[in-house]
Amino acid sequence: xxxxxxxxxxxxxKSGTSVKIECRSLDFQATTMxxxxxxxxxxxxxMATSNEGSKATYEQGVEKDKFLINxxxxxxxxxxxxSAHPEDSSFYICSAIRSLAKNIQxxxxxxxxxxx
Amino acid sequence: xxxxxxxxxxLSVQEGRISILNCDYTNSMFDYFLWYKKYxxxxxxFLISISxxxxxxxxxxxxxxxxxxxxxxxxxxxxxxxxxxxxYFCAASTLQGAQKLVFGQGTRLTINP
Numbered sequence: 379x380x381x382x383x384x385x386x387x388x389x390x391x392k393s394g395t396s397v398k399i400e401c402r403s404l405d406f407q408a409t410t411m412x413x414x415x416x417x418x419x420x421x422x423x424x425m426a427t428s429n430e431g432s433k434a435t436y437e438q439g440v441e442k443d444k445f446l447i448n449x450x451x452x453x454x455x456x457x458x459x460x461s462a463h464p465e466d467s468s469f470y471i472c473s474a475i476r477s478l479a480k481n482i483q484x485x486x487x488x489x490x491x492x493x494x
Numbered sequence: 495x496x497x498x499x500x501x502x503x504x505l506s507v508q509e510g511r512i513s514i515l516n517c518d519y520t521n522s523m524f525d526y527f528l529w530y531k532k533y534x535x536x537x538x539x540f541l542i543s544i545s546x547x548x549x550x551x552x553x554x555x556x557x558x559x560x561x562x563x564x565x566x567x568x569x570x571x572x573x574x575x576x577x578x579x580x581x582y583f584c585a586a587s588t589l590q591g592a593q594k595l596v597f598g599q600g601t602r603l604t605i606n607p
Contacts, residue, residue, distance in 0.1 A: 421597040471537050481593050485537030
């Protein structure tokens with residue numbers, strides 16, 4: 379199966395700082411990547427769709443200035459949580475599509491963000 | 495508005511028996527369905543999928559059934575093994591929907607020895 383690497387796996391930061399999370403497709407090129415957020419015992423909620431070389435498409439209710447997404451290459455997308463606050467603490471997961479012919483998303487291992 | 499629902503938060507099955515996980519959806523535009531398995535602190539792992547033109551897809555111990563008229567799909571695991579203990583998510587998408595997935599809430603499956 380396709381391998382998606384996400385880094386860091388866990389980050390603890392102070393309120394007001396910014397945190398960058400990286401998502402890499404290791405053995406394939408991904409023109410489209412997705413960023414999700416998962417609250418405890420809840421489903422994965424799509425935050426945004428990241429397309430290589432263009433602006434990300436954000437879901438309703440997601441602040442684009444708060445969650446900056448950059449998809450600069452076919453193998454890397456980054457999510458930056460700017461001026462993080464305790465309510466931003468969550469589990470963030472990225473995914474990538476290997477082939478447009480098959481709508482299967484391959485997920486990274488996730489990043490646990492804790493904002494103090 | 496929960497478009498994909500997994501009404502059983504947990505399920506416990508004896509090793510060797512069949513595990514049946516259920517999922518209902520409300521959006522009739524969904525035409526592609528997937529099941530993912532997730533361990534704690536890890537990302538979901540793709541298990542099996544089915545398109546709306548089929549009513550069954552089988553891959554080893556895993557079979558997914560789709561009942562379009564009832565807007566219901568299920569995942570059968572047989573025989574169940576201890577390593578199957580995880581949270582299972584069903585997800586749905588429309589082929590026209592830019593590959594976006596809508597996930598259910600998940601069902602925690604525990605396989606007892």
